Amino acid sequence: xxxxxxxxxxxxxxxxxxxxxxxxxxxxxxxxxxxxxxxxxxxxxxxxxxxxxxxxxxxxxxxxxxxxxxxxxxxxxxxxxxxxxxxxxxxxxxxxxxxxxxxx
Amino acid sequence: xxxxxxxxxxxxxxxxxxxxxxxxxxxxxxxxxxxxxxxxxxxxxxxxxxxxxxxxxxxxxxxxxxxxxxxxxxxxxxxxxxxxxxxxxxxxxxxxxxxxxxxxxxxxxxxxxxxxxxxxxxxxxxxxxxxxxxxxx
Numbered sequence: 001x002x003x004x005x006x007x008x009x010x011x012x013x014x015x016x017x018x019x020x021x022x023x024x025x026x027x028x029x030x031x032x033x034x035x036x037x038x039x040x041x042x043x044x045x046x047x048x049x050x051x052x053x054x055x056x057x058x059x060x061x062x063x064x065x066x067x068x069x070x071x072x073x074x075x076x077x078x079x080x081x082x083x084x085x086x087x088x089x090x091x092x093x094x095x096x097x098x099x100x101x102x103x104x
Numbered sequence: 105x106x107x108x109x110x111x112x113x114x115x116x117x118x119x120x121x122x123x124x125x126x127x128x129x130x131x132x133x134x135x136x137x138x139x140x141x142x143x144x145x146x147x148x149x150x151x152x153x154x155x156x157x158x159x160x161x162x163x164x165x166x167x168x169x170x171x172x173x174x175x176x177x178x179x180x181x182x183x184x185x186x187x188x189x190x191x192x193x194x195x196x197x198x199x200x201x202x203x204x205x206x207x208x209x210x211x212x213x214x215x216x217x218x219x220x221x222x223x224x225x226x227x228x229x230x231x232x233x234x235x236x237x238x239x240x241x
Contacts, residue, residue, distance in 0.1 A: 012196075012214060013196075014212060014214050014217070015189055015192035015193045015195075015196060017214075017217075018185065018189070018192075018217055021221065022157045022160075022182070022185075022221075023157065025147065025155050025156055026145045026146075026147065026156070026157025026160060027143060027145070027157075032147075032155075036218065036221065039214050039217050039218050039221070040218060042214040043214035043215050043218060045214075046213070078143075078146060079143055081146070082143035082144060082146070083143070092139070
C-alpha cells in the first residue's frame with residue numbers, strides 16, 4: 001500500500017458527522033437522521049481507500065462533508081426553533097391559544 | 105505536531121466559549137425544573153419516544169455538578185462519546201498517540217456508528233430491563 005491510499009490520508013469527517021447527527025436528531029426531530037448519511041459516506045471513504053480508489057475516496061469525503069453541513073444546519077435550525085418556541089411562551093401559551101380558538 | 109490552522113483556532117475558541125457559557129447556565133439554572141428555557145427535544149415532544157440525544161442537557165447538568173453517576177443514568181452513550189470526541193478530532197488532525205491506537209482503530213470505524221446510533225435509538229425505547237437503563241432518568 002502506498003502512502004496516498006493509507007488509512008486516514010483522506011479525511012472522513014467522522015467526529016463532525018457524529019456530533020452533528022446527535023444534535024440535529026435531538027433539536028430537529030427525525031430530520032436529524034440525515035446525519036446518518038454523513039456517517040455512511042464517511043464509511044465509504046475508508047472502504048474506497050482500502051480498495052486503493054483515491055479519487056472515489058476524495059469524492060466520498062466531499063460528500064460526507066456536505067452531509068455534515070446539512071446535519072449541522074438542521075441542528076442550528078432546530079436550536080433557533082426551540083429558542084423561538086420558548087420566546088413565544090412555550091407549550092402553555094400554545095395550549096391556551098388552542099383553547100381560546102375552540103371557545104369561539 | 106503541526107501548528108494550528110486559523111479555522112482550528114476559531115473552532116477551539118467557539119467551543120471554549122460555549123463550554124464556559126454552558127457550564128455557567130447549568131450551574132445557575134436547572135433543566136429538570138418545569139418551564140426551564142433549555143431547548144427541548146422536538147422528537148420527544150412530538151412522538152413521546154426517546155431519541156439518541158434525549159437527556160443530554162440533564163446529563164450535562166449532572167456533570168456540571170460533579171454527579172457522574174446521574175449523568176450516566178441520563179444518557180449513557182453521550183457520556184461515553186463525550187470524552188471520545190476530542191480524541192477523534194485530534195486523530196483526524198494527525199495526533200495519534202501509540203497507546204490509544206487500539207482503541208482509536210475501533211472508534212474511528214464509521215461502521216461502528218452506523219450500527220450503534222440506530223441500535224441505541226431503538227434500545228432506549230424498549231420498556232424492559234436492561235434496555236430501560238438507557239432511557240433518561
